[in-house]
Amino acid sequence: MDIQKPTLILNPTIVQRNIARMAAKARQNGVAFRPHFKTHQSADIGNWFKTEGVTAITVSSVSMATYFAAHGWRDITIAFPVNWLEIAAINALAAQIDLHLVLESVETAQFLQANLQHPVNIWLKIDSGYGRTGIVWENATQVLAVGNAVTAADKLRLHGILTHSGQTYQVKRNPQAIQTLYADVLKRMQHVQHALLQHGMADIKISIGDTPSCSVVTDFSGVDEIRPGNFVFYDMTQVRIGSCDVADVGVVVACPVVAKHPERNVLIVYGGAVHLSRDYDALPDGTPYYGRVVLPAENGWSAPLPETYVKSISQEHGIIHTTPDILARINVGDVLCILPIHSCLTADMLKRYQTPDGVTYAMMPGIYG
Amino acid sequence: MDIQKPTLILNPTIVQRNIARMAAKARQNGVAFRPHFKTHQSADIGNWFKTEGVTAITVSSVSMATYFAAHGWRDITIAFPVNWLEIAAINALAAQIDLHLVLESVETAQFLQANLQHPVNIWLKIDSGYGRTGIVWENATQVLAVGNAVTAADKLRLHGILTHSGQTYQVKRNPQAIQTLYADVLKRMQHVQHALLQHGMADIKISIGDTPSCSVVTDFSGVDEIRPGNFVFYDMTQVRIGSCDVADVGVVVACPVVAKHPERNVLIVYGGAVHLSRDYDALPDGTPYYGRVVLPAENGWSAPLPETYVKSISQEHGIIHTTPDILARINVGDVLCILPIHSCLTADMLKRYQTPDGVTYAMMPGIYG
Known part of the structure; x- marks a missing residue:
């Protein structure tokens, strides 16, 4: 290594193996693989996913979506509650790509309907136990209110429900604990899916995302899409959780x-x-x-x-x-x-x-x- | 404010007042004011110091020194142990500016003597109680060994002893506690200065740097130079310490x-x-x-x-x-x-x-x- 100052060194063999392994697991399960690109934030590394057949990605900001759209990605989910103040950039994206947005309130659904120039796909953000943000999974009133607001808006296509179960990050070297948390999350997401179906909202997809669950769980029955991001590099936190080995x-x-x-x-x-x-x-x-x-x-x-x-x-x-x-x-x-x-x-x-x-x-x- | 996404907002009135206040204190005390520019890292904000008569600055990396040298600063201390692997960039800087380096080992003094193309000023880095890095102030053997190695090297001009007393960051809303810590640090630095003098190393300047001490202490007798950096913006940590008010x-x-x-x-x-x-x-x-x-x-x-x-x-x-x-x-x-x-x-x-x-x-x- 030719080093003069702090330098981020990437081992392509390990990174490409991590990508190939997760892509293979998604294929075997018949679930869509929409990797989160917030970890690497690199068009070059993004290209390594293309060789695994990946065509749809997740990002965490409008800026990141704009960057990856400029590098040829045509199907992007911004997995962050819609930021009203970036509506101009959102409209620019919606004009050129298949854009998926995440929302959790009636107000945001109405704002988008009033301000979008092109239709977009919508995922309802569900809090399946992490407690950061999203509609609390048990709050059927709010789930249905937001679902109905989306359904009523002709610029919004209700695509599914999405969660990030960050509670898996508390686990210590215990794959079984991750499995248990994952099973709870899936049950909660299916509960929400069922509530929407009962009120006429059919074909609601389920998208889950955390790297610990996606690394440890082998059977994704009931899930339509996985969105892990960190697995591309992993780190000492994931080693502590039990998602990977230090050699990964x-x-x-x-x-x-x-x-x-x-x-x-x-x-x-x-x-x-x-x-x-x-x-x-x-x-x-x-x-x-x-x-x-x-x-x-x-x-x-x-x-x-x-x-x-x-x-x-x-x-x-x-x-x-x-x-x-x-x-x-x-x-x-x-x-x-x-x-x-x-x-x-x-x-x-x-x-x-x-x-x-x-x-x-x-x-x-x-x-x- | 025209905001679309997270944006760092700077209030020039507050920042210029912080700069003017610290510059005035240094002038009143007759100490050199060599502000640390690692906080703002901006040539534009650096210019605000010029109106206060500042001509010498401190930075924390060779990269930062190179940036500020390119923006016209001609007297720069890199207040970080010399990184041997950047000797090429150090030589490029030493060719164009009055460069001050910080070292704490005989090995680094010998490395510089063997590899420098131009003479530089040297400060011995003293650990005056913080315990991060530097020669421990009580370790007279090491102080003298490094002092002698510098004195023996014709490319190194022993300029003084330098410390960062980061122990002040543990204080909670207690200016008196900062005063007490500062008094200890000064005594320790004077002890080192005296030990060097006794062994023939005269005109050894004392440079101190932490924002809490520089904000609270009013009498800098015995000190030759102050190098605070954070005071330009302050923050909630400094409010907690008692260095400033939240309005600063x-x-x-x-x-x-x-x-x-x-x-x-x-x-x-x-x-x-x-x-x-x-x-x-x-x-x-x-x-x-x-x-x-x-x-x-x-x-x-x-x-x-x-x-x-x-x-x-x-x-x-x-x-x-x-x-x-x-x-x-x-x-x-x-x-x-x-x-x-x-x-x-x-x-x-x-x-x-x-x-x-x-x-x-x-x-x-x-x-x-």
Whole structure:
């Protein structure tokens, strides 16, 4: 690796394997695969999905939809409650692609009907237990009110119900717990689907999205579409949940070592919050940490170094706890690589990928374009 | 404000007042004012310091030094342990500006002597109690070893000792506690200065940097230079510490409201971890939060809304807790503004400023330039 400063390194072998595995699982289940592109935010990496037959994608902002539409994607779901203030950009998108929007209120349905220039597909956002946003699945009154508002609007085509069951992110190395959460979510989504059907809204598709469920569950009966995103890179959070093995993590941040503190088993790297992001997780003993540490290797990186992790970060500094043996083998001027806690945020910080061979891939340039 | 998506709003009146106040304090004390530009990272905002007579600045990376050198700054300290892997860029800078580097090891002094093409000024990085990096102030052996290595190198001019006393960030609304910490730091730095003097190293300047100390302390006797950075914008962390009043915070993130949940007093805004950063702090009752909420107003924003704060964030969502009264007055499609927890990171996320009048200021485009 040719590294001068913190650099996001992507292993194409791992990433393409992650994509192929999820695409194969969707095919085997006969469910639509509409991957979330907010994790990689890259037209180049997006192309790797095309070789797996992917033609429809998910994004998290109007800006991201505009970027991927400009790179040839023609079927895009913006999986975020409609932002009224971007109606001009939404109209521009609806004029050129098959646009899917997500909403959760009568007000937004009415706003779209009044302001759209082209028809769009609508998914009702359902809160299936995560508690972030969406219509609470048990709230039949609200589900039907919004469903009816959409049905009554000739610019809106009610396509289905969509959920992100982020509650799976609390799991600790327990695939069975993910299966159980998933089964609950599916039951709740089917309950909503049934309520809509009873009131004349037929052919309501079910779309689910979280990477833990999509990684662990093998039978998607009852679901029409999956929208995982993070699986493309995975990260230490997904390893902790039990979604993947550490060998499935497809990106690291390469960081130059700038100082050594043998008296307290600490190495300082150039690589901090503006490179890794501020996201943290807990080691098995409960200690908070900001990433595991690996060594650069030919075509990629090593297994995690034992007892070695990023114990704190500031804007540009990473403070790495390690063992006396490892510390003695590493020098100022060496490069260490950090397995990220949350690869979506880390990628968003660095805005560019580099392979171990030095090939670079661009990302979308931020929300201001 | 003309807002479509999350936008970093800067109030020039507040920011210019913050700059003028700190510059006046430095002048009154007869200390050099070398502000840290990592907070704003903007050539435009940098120009506001020139009207206060500032000619020397601090940055946190070689990339940032290169950016500000390209915008006319001719005296720059890179307040981060020298990154050997950027020696080519360091040599390019040393050829054109008065460059100050920070080091903490004999190895780095020897590396620079062997690889520099032009002489540079050197500050020894001292750990005066923060425990992040630097030579521990009590470790006279290491202080003298590094001091001697610098003195022996004809390309290195030993200029002084430098510290960042980040321990002040633990303070809670207690200016007296900051004063006490500052007094300890000064004593420790003078101890190091004296040890160097006793071994023939004279005219060693003392540089200190943290915003809490620089905001609260009024007498800088014994110090030669101050390097605060965050004070240009301040933020909710500095309000909590007691460095400033909430009316001194000079930036907010304007966020569109996209959903309402009256049953749990929650508003959802478009504005998440990729806009605000993942940094959090604690409310007086210990509840973690990601920002206070204000309303847009003519020429700026309101005082914080009572009992209203960002209680959690995901990649693009901000989840705001509020009161039933406030919730009833705010609608989907409105704009709320968030006072950031840590303005340095928030600015780094958004990479562009906009004034309430709609003037925009660019930031440096990230470490890849």
